[in-house]
Amino acid sequence: MIKKIFLAVLVLVIIIAGIVIFNTIQFSKEIVSKPAKEIPNLPDSAIRHLQQAIQFKTVSAGDGLPVDTAQYVAFWQFVEKNYPLVHQTLTHQSFNGLSRLYKWEGKHPEQKPYVLMAHFDVVPVEAATEKLWTVPAFDGILKNDTIYGRGAADDKSSLISILEAAEKLLADHFQPERTIYFSFGNDEETIGHGAQAIAKYFEENKIHPEVVVDEGGEITVENFTELKRPVALIAVAEKGYMSFDLTVEMHGGHSSTPAPETAIDVLNKGLVHLREKQMPYQFLPVIKEMLNRVGPGMPFLQRMAIANTWLFEKQLIGEMEKDKSSNALFHTTIVPTIIQTGIKDNVIPTIAKATVNTRILPGTTVEQVEAFMNEQINDPRVKITHYSPPDKVGPAASYESVAYKKVENATYQIMKSVIPVPFLSVGATDSKYFQNIADGVIKFSPTIDAKGFHGIDERIGVSDLKRMVFFYQIMLQEAGK
Ligand SMILES: [Zn+2]
Incomplete structure (x- = not known):
């Protein structure tokens, strides 16, 4: 019985390895280059x-x-x-x-x-x-x-x-x-x-x-x-671009007799919790297409991961999340940018306020972002309000559109051996x-x-x-x- 299970697992592993290698080899073609033009000198x-x-x-x-x-x-x-x-x-x-x-x-x-x-x-x-x-x-x-x-x-x-x-x-x-x-x-x-x-x-x-x-x-x-x-x-x-205000209002008073928790403390804890976790990643079609176009030129391991996202998606994205620029391609980002509170060193303020800027992935709604923030902060004393009206971001351009093709064609002319890719x-x-x-x-x-x-x-x-x-x-x- 154990032998049979072992054999079945072995066959499965061989099949998966076969598919992975097949996809990687299929993917390993040369990325096209087009001749660039000489850029004229500037006056x-x-x-x-x-x-x-x-x-x-x-x-x-x-x-x-x-x-x-x-x-x-x-x-x-x-x-x-x-x-x-x-x-x-x-x-x-x-x-x-x-x-x-x-x-x-x-x-x-x-x-x-x-x-x-x-x-x-x-x-x-x-x-x-x-x-x-x-x-x-x-x-x-x-x-x-x-x-x-x-x-x-x-x-x-x-x-x-x-x-x-x-x-x-x-x-x-x-x-x-x-x-x-x-x-x-x-x-x-x-x-x-x-x-x-x-x-x-x-x-x-x-x-x-x-x-x-x-x-x-x-x-x-x-x-x-x-x-x-x-x-x-x-x-x-x-x-999309959207900012929120987080406001905490509590009794302030003399700094010589502080209560166990102040508005600043509550706001602080809220911000710490908010930053502990990111919203779940999304692998948008535009990013998949970008990786598909650079993938064939990448070293074997990356190429294998990109050619087999059905198996390695988590590892691939996990690797890309380590860099803050590529992390932003997979997540709606949320970060505090302004903190306002306090008027004097011996006065505990009544109000503590932070402004949080979010950059929202296409397809994610403002309501989802707000719900995530509430869930993370998990403290009704931190009130979340809109700092600015939400952005209305329209649909993405197609890679087949005239606009994309025109720009792509111009990049070939201005830059030798360039690889143009769709991007977010x-x-x-x-x-x-x-x-x-x-x-x-x-x-x-x-x-x-x-x-x-x-x-x-x-x-x-x-x-x-x-x-x-x-x-x-x-x-x-x-x-x-
Ligand atoms: Zn600008």
């Missing part, structure tokens, strides 16, 4: 323009908080002066006061237009980090072929690159096949009222774009070192407002592992800027072709 003025653009303090401090409007107005004057052909040839209108929509009429205005997006507001530089920057954050310093400053990567380089590409093509008397819109948002770093208003204008005027391209994914060599090839992360969807943007972008009115919305710009997003020493290489201008030039030249 010095292009570099200077980005340096100057950084110098405008177009800082979004928070939704509803005042901004230095003069900086935004001056920014547009700078654009008009330095991109004279764009200013003369394209029409523009303002939205939300400071956002702009440019329209470049194509040869076939009856066909669906393309929209290239960027934003020119930036996040503030935390006062405490100012001295950690190697250069002043708003001087637009060029050092070692690298442009430094807040907005260098996020996202003034995109806006400047789009304008550089357009100005150059206009100088060559080019007219696009399709009508092209440039949608430039002034408050992406808060709510994106500007982009929202522009998307509403499209909707009301029944303008239905075929292709929308905004920031989101980029090219990486650092995240797939095993491949020894650059990977273009072409985001077809993004996570973990950050929120202005383009979410277009997801319900366009055929395909893609979030991608071709920087390579840009540094300092929302942090210290934000910067991009001159080579990145060069590649970006060429990318947008190709997008413009090939729109509708």
Whole structure:
């Protein structure tokens, strides 16, 4: 009997091993490469323009908080002066006061237009980090072929690159096949009222774009070192953005006679419990597709796991969860970002409040996130309320859409041996407002592992800027072709 069981188990193991090896071998084909083009050199003025653009303090401090409007107005004057052909040839209108929509009429205005997006507001530089920057954050310093400053990567380089590409093509008397819109948002770093208003204008005027391209994914060599090839992360969807307030209200009083538990204690424990566990992982089709496209180039063990997710899904995801960037592709993330409480060192506060930011996977609802938070905190004294209205994130673009194919094709042209893959943007972008009115919305710009997003020493290489201008030039030249 025992012998029979042993034999059955052995046969089963052999069958499973056979399937695993068969799938892995089937999967091990060479990933296609297409010839790239030589990227034309940039005029010095292009570099200077980005340096100057950084110098405008177009800082979004928070939704509803005042901004230095003069900086935004001056920014547009700078654009008009330095991109004279764009200013003369394209029409523009303002939205939300400071956002702009440019329209470049194509040869076939009856066909669906393309929209290239960027934003020119930036996040503030935390006062405490100012001295950690190697250069002043708003001087637009060029050092070692690298442009430094807040907005260098996020996202003034995109806006400047789009304008550089357009100005150059206009100088060559080019007219696009399709009508092209440039949608430039002034408050992406808060709510994106500007982009929202522009998307509403499209909707009301029944303008239905075929292709929308905004920031989101980029090219990486650092995240797939095993491949020894650059990977273009072409985001077809993004996570939802939603913040909550956790509030505890309890008797405060004199700090000389504290009760066993105070509002701060209760809030603290709530936050600790909240952070003990993540929401369960989800293996979204877009991430599966991404892995399917890089998998054949991976070392044997990873390749085997990707080719056999029916057996190794848990191990594969467990491995990817160890890195915070790839972890965010599998989980709705929940993290406290602001704590407010206390007024004086000898007063126990009555109210303790934390703001928690969540990034919600497509398909997960705000109610599910809230339920998870309640379950984890498990203390009715911690009240959860909405800090901001929930994001409405539309459907993902298909990898078969014109938008995806156009961007994919452009990445082949700008980067030798690149592997383009569909991706999920973990950050929120202005383009979410277009997801319900366009055929395909893609979030991608071709920087390579840009540094300092929302942090210290934000910067991009001159080579990145060069590649970006060429990318947008190709997008413009090939729109509708
Ligand atoms: Zn951005």
